[in-house]
Amino acid sequence: MATFKIKRYNPEKQAEPYYEEFQYDIPAGSTVLDCMNEIKWQQDGSLTFRMSCRSAICGSCAVKVNGHATLACQKQAENMVKNDTIVLEPLGNMKPLKDLAVDFTPFWDKINKVTPYLQPRSAPPEKERRQSPAEFKMIDDTSTCIMCGSCYSDCNVLEVDDNFLGPAALAKAQRFVGDSRDSKTLERVKQLSEYGGIWDCTHCAECVERCPKPAEPFYRIKEIMAVALEKGVHDNVGARHAISFVNSVKHSGSLNENKLPVESMGFFNIKGLLELVPVGLRMLLKRKVPPILHKSIENVQDVRRIFRKLNQ
Numbered sequence: 001m002a003t004f005k006i007k008r009y010n011p012e013k014q015a016e017p018y019y020e021e022f023q024y025d026i027p028a029g030s031t032v033l034d035c036m037n038e039i040k041w042q043q044d045g046s047l048t049f050r051m052s053c054r055s056a057i058c059g060s061c062a063v064k065v066n067g068h069a070t071l072a073c074q075k076q077a078e079n080m081v082k083n084d085t086i087v088l089e090p091l092g093n094m095k096p097l098k099d100l101a102v103d104f105t106p107f108w109d110k111i112n113k114v115t116p117y118l119q120p121r122s123a124p125p126e127k128e129r130r131q132s133p134a135e136f137k138m139i140d141d142t143s144t145c146i147m148c149g150s151c152y153s154d155c156n157v158l159e160v161d162d163n164f165l166g167p168a169a170l171a172k173a174q175r176f177v178g179d180s181r182d183s184k185t186l187e188r189v190k191q192l193s194e195y196g197g198i199w200d201c202t203h204c205a206e207c208v209e210r211c212p213k214p215a216e217p218f219y220r221i222k223e224i225m226a227v228a229l230e231k232g233v234h235d236n237v238g239a240r241h242a243i244s245f246v247n248s249v250k251h252s253g254s255l256n257e258n259k260l261p262v263e264s265m266g267f268f269n270i271k272g273l274l275e276l277v278p279v280g281l282r283m284l285l286k287r288k289v290p291p292i293l294h295k296s297i298e299n300v301q302d303v304r305r306i307f308r309k310l311n312q
Contacts, residue, residue, distance in 0.1 A: 001025045002081050004039060006047065007089040009096045017096065020044075026077045032086065033061050033072035049100035056212060059148030063100050064089040069150035071212045091153035093166075107152050110165045114173035114192070121183040129181045138178040142171050145215040151207035163196040167207035167217030170198060174220035177227055189228040198224050199238020237272070240264050250307045253297035257290040 004024055009017035022039050030038075033051055040047040052060040054073045061072040065080055066087050080086050094102040120129065151167040158164050165173075173192055176182050192198050198221050207217040229239060244263035248256040261279075265272035283289050297303070 001084075002077075003085045004035065005085055005087045006039075006100070007087075008047075008099050009090075010046075010098055026081070028078070030077045031073050032063075032065055032070075032075045032077045032080055032088075035077045035086075036061075036072060036088070047100075048098040057146065059146035059212075062091055062148040062150045062153070064091060064153065069153035069210045071148060071150070074212055091149050093153055093155060093158045094149070102149075104149060106162070107147075107149055107166070107168065110169040111147070111172055113165060114169050114176075115184075115188065116172050116176065118176060118179060118182050119184040120181050131180055135180040138180070139175050141214045141216060142175045142178075142220050144213040145171055145175075145211075145217075146213060148212060150210040150212060151217050154206050154210045156204050156206055157200060157202055161196070161200065164200050165192075165196055167201075167221065170201070170224065171215050171217035171220040174224050177224050185227065186231050186233075189224060189231055189233050192224055193228050193233050193236050193239065198228065199236060199241075237264050237266075240266060250304065251296070252294060253300040253303040254294075256294040258292065258294065 001023055002025075004022045005019050006022065007017055008014075008020045022043055024035055024039055024043075026035060031054075033054060036047070036049060037051070040049075049063065049072075050060040051073070052058040054061075056071050056074045059071065062069055063072050064070075064087075065072065065075060066082055067089075069091055072088075077086065088100060090096045090100045090102045094104065094107065096102050145168065147168065149168065151171075152158065155164070155167055158166055170192070173188065177185055177188050177192075182188075201218070201221050203218070205218045208219065211217060225238075225242065229242065234240060234243065241260070241264035244260050245255065248254070248260060261276050262273065265276060267273075280289075
């Protein structure tokens, strides 16, 4: 017997959400979704949530289980029990509509912003456009995304910045940036390098932890970053930061923390450089300023050799 602590919300009856507890004897082999269905069918028919395939294909049943987004149909309920309790909540970073059902409108709006369709170089051929296995492998992982919203729910950037496109949209963008049949790669990476795009990812990799498929959005974001740098899309803080970081380590074997913020902002970005002044003053007052003279590490030649190998 386990306690299912479910976050309830009905705007027509209660102004604020609340938790309601249900006792349920979990049968062997039951998924979290199986238990949710039984609670709805046997104890409270008003309990609202989304579901469809029950096979981890459609993505409809994504909810928060014990504080983290997951597919309810993919998790064995007995493995989710903590202190005799399973806590169910709606996905994060989206507005609850009723109980565990949330409004996916901002999620889909951001998917649409990345132009989620092919823009080929020529008119459709008589037959399909061919791809080699190697070319398909470039988009294979991201093609497994089922749009469940788990990564979007637990994205730390979206919690503080609604303008961020989010991991699902950026993973979808990589699906076309990396597609050999698409003709708009440069235009895509330019758009994705703007505010709210790839360089606003904080590299926490929470989306990888939550993704129920091999899509792993963080790694797809890194792939777009690599393409943007290769295409020369450097006129933004994120790209300049990455380039400065690499050049610093390549030159001295360690990070030059005095040059990094200045080079990231850009030498001619007066407004951005002035914004660094208060931070620098606080570091100075707290004696956190790095040494003025940046020195190379003892075995810097080994680091440079690694870079030469990488370039080859």
